Amino acid sequence: MAAIQTHMRPVIHECLRRFLLESHNPEEREYYDDVDQIREVLIHANYFSQKDIEDCLSFDINTLADEAEFPAIKVLFYTFVALYPAEEA
Numbered sequence: 001m002a003a004i005q006t007h008m009r010p011v012i013h014e015c016l017r018r019f020l021l022e023s024h025n026p027e028e029r030e031y032y033d034d035v036d037q038i039r040e041v042l043i044h045a046n047y048f049s050q051k052d053i054e055d056c057l058s059f060d061i062n063t064l065a066d067e068a069e070f071p072a073i074k075v076l077f078y079t080f081v082a083l084y085p086a087e088e089a
Helices: 002-023 034-044 050-056 070-083
Strands: none
Touching (some): 002 034
């Protein structure tokens, strides 16, 4: 299972990247509230497992730093991180 998860990481990160680019503006997305948007449009719509969510936590948000909307994108990402903190081993 670990090998499958490792191979899926680029796909999962691409889903997150696309979500952040398309969902940063509350006025132009399905749910105004960040938490609802994350839960419904990112997690549920993509059928993310707990492992998928954990993989998203390793996403390098700075890869989107050149985007004009980066401050809003970063806020949405850190809302996601706060909702799904990494489990301590």
